[in-house]
Amino acid sequence: MGQRDRLGGIYLFAGLPEDQIRDLSGISSLRTFKKGSLIFSEGELATGFYVLSRGKVKIYKLSAEGREFILHIFASGEPFGEVPVFTGGNYPAYAEALSDCEALYFPRAEFVRLISGNPSLALNMLALLSRRLKNFSALLEDLSLKEVPGRLAAYLLLSGKKNRQQVELDVSKNQLAGLLGTIPETLSRILTKLARAGLIKQINNRTLVILDEEGLAELAGGVRRLE
Amino acid sequence: MGQRDRLGGIYLFAGLPEDQIRDLSGISSLRTFKKGSLIFSEGELATGFYVLSRGKVKIYKLSAEGREFILHIFASGEPFGEVPVFTGGNYPAYAEALSDCEALYFPRAEFVRLISGNPSLALNMLALLSRRLKNFSALLEDLSLKEVPGRLAAYLLLSGKKNRQQVELDVSKNQLAGLLGTIPETLSRILTKLARAGLIKQINNRTLVILDEEGLAELAGGVRRLE
DNA sequence: AAGGTTCCTTGATTTATATCAAAAACAGCC
């Protein structure tokens, strides 16, 4: 499969005419990353951004003591590392391949040139950044106003929406802890509490079943508390 | 002063040719808000965004129990409420006037039309949203990986940069607590500790002096801890 | 299937911060 074909299903490029897809394809190049490899580091000078075409990528920050907080986990079709394209300067976080990955790389200068002559692309990019901002405000809200059980409940409800109550975690519990702004021990304890309260049932390390959607929603909304 | 004149010093409109400034002026209207009044609510349908020309505005979220977390405090010249312009839908947070305010209002549809025919404006907007994202990642990092003293130290250093060690808080300590993701009591205690440790000296409710910039930086970086 | 490695869970303890309550300091205002 060539670059051209990879551009088809990407939200950022939706609705663009054929010739502009061709231009985009022309400036991009394919890069591959082995599972566990670092794609870029916080503070590193950014010369372009990526659109993931295969695999999963984790965007995260590190504390002074080495604890990590995961800002986002991206799946196929999603752009990442786009912030410094428009602010200039450095990547604001780390990016690591969670599995073997394949991504299209767009060099900054060329992409900005394309976007300047292309209002639809600009609007798509504006929509993308706005959605990210909305996401981040929700995350900030959760972190500062909810406790861990609430955040976990919200996450489970979101993941359960698709597969009717059966939740297949798309990250390890260790990763999930980082995503919820806590540590594995705490996550484990709270999952046990949720199970004891009859809200969920743990099947194995990666799957669980939602038994009481109502109850989880109350937890997520801060109406109810555990125990 | 007319709308035209108000558009001059605004970063979002920097570098735009005269005729486009005229267009922007043409679609905007001036709105005023009394201190303490609500400009928009979370979840409210957004029909446009604002550029603040006088006063201060607080953007915040509310928890189920009524605790508030301040995402941002905007001063004159800064746009706010722009996220739903591009995602469609609702404002993701509350906006309240912290003082008597004056703001230019830009209706969504007209603004999107202008931006479509105007690459420079689009790029300025992209830069603005990207800067916001960068900001939010830093905030998320602080909230999940630093404790309150570290966040406070970082805030003080930032505020002190301008006025050489003399920090004139631009918000009340109550607001500052909300901005740091904590509550007034905790903030007060930590300020006292900072003073006892010889890092700062409190002058009055709104001003303090930084005595040991090094020490604050160590706190902010997570190298040092209080007590 | 055995071994090793990673991942997950459980327990005991500590710590940072929230909560509740009340006093003290400050700021605006007639």
Added chain:
DNA sequence: GGCTGTTTTTGATATAAATCAAGGAACCTT
């Protein structure tokens, strides 16, 4: 300049979550 309401501070206590430590389960490799 003294009064009133708001903001800030201080104290005692409660609690969520981190830390330290270790045991168990799951997973992968050869």
